[in-house]
Amino acid sequence: MDATLLDVSIAHKIIHWHECGGHGRCTTCRVRILDGASHLSEPTRREAELAKARGWNPTIRLACQTSASGDVTLERIVLSEATASQLRAETIGREAGSERQLAILVCDMRDFTALADSNSAFDVVHILNRFFEALGDPILLNGGIISHYAGDQICGLFGLDDTNPTRICSGAIRSAFGMVEAIEGLNEELARAFGIRLRIGIGVHFGNAILGEVGHPTLRRLTIIGDDVNTASRIESMTKELGATILISRAVAERMAAGSLSVAETKFARLRGRRNDVELLAVDGFTDPSPFTLAQRSVGRLLNAPSAFATQFYANLFAMRPELEKLFVNGTGAQGAMLSHMLRSVVSSLEKRKHVPIGLQTLGRKHVGYGVELDHYGTFKAAMLKTISDVIGPGPTGDIEESWSQTLDVILALMKEGAGTELRRN
Ligand code: HEM
Ligand code: FES
Structure with a gap:
């Protein structure tokens, strides 16, 4: 195929999401x-199948599967991690409805009525929007989608593009821990601006649910139905009564590796509408967090100013290995933005999306063409770790650096694997 639209973006240093590497x-x-549109190549078989299965209208094309023979005007659709994640909702059969095994997370804001009574309407809407933004991100970053909001409640579903119950449940639990952290950050801001602090309760359950788009033809919404959905919501409402922030059902705990969760307390409680007591576990962390966790938590702060980060990184890289500078024939300006963008996306989705490793192998293969050799990767890692400690500044950064070191090892090993295949082919 001629150069694809994605190749054109990359050649012109336009940030263009391409998680699977094309x-x-x-x-x-x-x-x-x-x-x-008439200047575009016909959809490849792969693209045509995807477009049909997901019901895309003909103006949507896959940039990695399409080439152009003349001028074309287009816009990129995926510009953030959150949009990339919400695409999973498309895998649901549109109208037919389908039954799935899912982890269902329900999170509720406590004391919402008091908050609504003592603040102006404008402030209440502002606070709710900040609340949903802060709590929605952990759902999206951990493999879930936001299924709906109900008043002061947000519901996340996990398992739309996965069938492995352990991965599905650990995504939901990681998201619950992320939400607790997010609310702590948000509370600092709300305490300063409004003198309030929000508290939340989260319930997580694993079971079956029917999913489909339901409603009047002019307003169809993703809807989730089933007994297990009600159970998740009832577990959430027990958090207040039992004095816990996160409660999970036995069905979730059983899917997790034995001993992987730190369980503060196990309780038996009667859920509303049920005849028997059920076992609920109050959890507060993983016993052995993933080595990537701290890198994932710090990536936002580190890449907050992407161009400053990139400038510092290239300065460190070239100080360590001056001969690398000549590989960047177009300079490092726009290249830095692409590198920061790629790192952010890869670090947050490394173990969560199966396409990411394939994308990194392809990136490694392409780097052979950019003149990158296998022994450059060690210098890349050293320069990156130095930049991270430069940006984080003085203080105890050992654990964050260790987590980045392990994360970079995984990223670079995948790129080297791809480069190795390319070198053997040549
Ligand atoms: C081993 C050390 C590395 C060197 C010396 C290197 C060098 C380069 C060079 C010379 C280019 C082409 C620039 C141009 O066309 O002007 C490039 C492109 C790029 N690099 Fe690297 N790179 C390295 C590692 C990495 C890593 C670890 C990542 C991210 C995880 C990365 C992400 C990118 C991206 C996103 C592009 C844009 C082109 C594309 O997507 O194919 N690079 N790199
Ligand atoms: S489908 Fe085009 S990059 Fe993944």
Whole structure:
């Protein structure tokens, strides 16, 4: 195939999401064609299948599967991690409805009525929006989608593009821990601006649910139905009574590796509408957090100013190995933005999305063409770790650096694997 639209973006240093590296698997490279559709190649078989299964209208094309023979005007659709994650909702059969095994997370804001009574309408809407933003991100970053909001409640579903119950449940639990952390951050801001602090309760359950788009033809919404959905909501309402922040059901705990969760307390309680007591576990952390956790938590802070981070990184890289500078034939300006963007996306989704490793192998293969050799990777890691400690500044950063070191090892090993295949082929 001629150069694809994705190749053109990369050549022109335009940030263009491509999680699977251009293999027609992740759909994150999709674009909307605004003008010049007649100049585009026909959809490949892979693209045509995806478009049919997901009900795309013909203006949506996969940039990695499409080439152009003349001028085309288009816009990128996926511009953030959150949009990339919400694409999972498309895998649900549109109208037919389907039954799935899912982890269901329900999170509720406590004392919402008091908050609504003592603040102006404008402030209540502002606070609710900040609340939903802070609590929605952990759902999206851990493999879930936001299924709906109900008043002061947010519901996340895990398992739409996965069938492995352990991965599904650990995504939901990681998300619950992320939400507790997010609310602590938000509370600092709300305490300063409004003199309030929010508290939350989270219930997580694993079971079956029917999913489908339901409603009047002019307003269809993703809807989730089933007994297990009600159970998740009832577990959440027990958090207040039992004095716990996160409660999970036995069904969730059984799917997790034995001993992987730190359980503060196990309680038996009667859920509303049930005849028998059920076992609920109050959990407060993983006994052995993933080595990536601290890198994932710090990536936002580190790459907050992506161009400053990149400038510092390239300065460190070239100080350690001056001969690398000549590989960057177009300079490092726009390249830095692409590197920061790629790191952010890869670090947050490394173990959660199956396309990411394939994308990294492809990136490694392409780096052979950029003149990158296998022994450059060690210098890359050293320069990156130095930059991280430069940006984080003085203080106890050992654990964060260790987590980054392990995360970079995984990223670079995948890129080297891809480079190795390319070198053997040449
Ligand atoms: C081993 C050390 C590395 C060196 C010396 C290196 C160097 C380069 C060079 C020379 C280019 C082409 C620039 C141009 O066309 O002007 C490039 C592109 C790129 N690099 Fe690296 N790189 C390294 C590792 C990495 C790593 C670890 C990542 C991210 C995880 C990364 C992400 C990118 C991206 C996103 C591009 C844009 C092109 C594309 O997507 O194919 N690089 N790199
Ligand atoms: S589908 Fe195009 S990059 Fe993944």
